[in-house]
Amino acid sequence: MAAKDVLGARGEDLAADHLISAGLEIVDRNWRCSQGELDIVARDREEIVFVEVKTRSSVLFGHPFESITATKVARLRRLAAAWCDAHEGTAAAIRIDAVAVIVPSRGVAEIEHLKRVS
Known part of the structure; x- marks a missing residue:
């Protein structure tokens, strides 16, 4: 497994x-x-939450959230619809979230959860 995949x-x-x-x-x-x-599908009370996870080892080349473009959000919407089609009857309401994870080579990981990115 490549280092990028492990991260x-x-x-x-x-x-x-x-x-x-x-x-x-x-x-x-x-x-x-x-x-x-889809990285993660979760349930938050009555909502099905589709979570895009972006992980970096640092912010040297930008914050992980910066990689979530309008094109990426549109793709996540299509994937959410496909998941709902494949799991009929599971979603009363949906939302798309993003989680940024920064895992430095030393120290503690930082995690940010951004709700409703679309």
Whole structure:
């Protein structure tokens, strides 16, 4: 596994732990379809939450949230619709969130949760 993949997997694990500690229930992880992949699908009370996780080792090349463009949000909306189609009857309401994880080579990881990015 490439170092980038290891960092990404670590970030997703930290993001999932953060979401659980915030009271969300993880419903699905790394769900794939022909259109792409959703990092985390969670439930927050009556909402199904589609979470994009962006992990970096530093902010030297920008904050992780900076990589979430309008094109990326549109793709996440399509993926959310595909997930809902595949899991009929599970979503009364949906939202799209993002979690930024910065994992320095030394020290403690920083996690930011941005709700309703779209």
